[in-house]
Amino acid sequence: MIRVHVDENRCVGAGHCVRAEARVFDQRDDDGIVVLLMSEAPDELRDALERAERLCPSQAIRIEVVA
Numbered sequence: 001m002i003r004v005h006v007d008e009n010r011c012v013g014a015g016h017c018v019r020a021e022a023r024v025f026d027q028r029d030d031d032g033i034v035v036l037l038m039s040e041a042p043d044e045l046r047d048a049l050e051r052a053e054r055l056c057p058s059q060a061i062r063i064e065v066v067a
């Protein structure tokens, strides 16, 4: 299982996370700030979540692989 953390205060609304994995990330309509749809994601999303973490320009995403 993958635990997903987002820091709304760091987010700049770039949207790379949504493009990487739209089942886990969304953006608020008014200002584009990230909305976390799933804080505990299945292992098969690990590659996409690692990509989201890597692509986020403001280091607002942190993922944690939980055994």
Ligand code: SF4
Residues within 6 Å of the ligand: 006, 010, 011, 012, 013, 014, 015, 016, 017, 018, 027, 032, 033, 034, 055, 056, 057, 058, 059, 060, 061
């Ligand atoms: S990629 Fe990062 S900065 Fe962009 S919307 Fe997602 S969390 Fe926010």
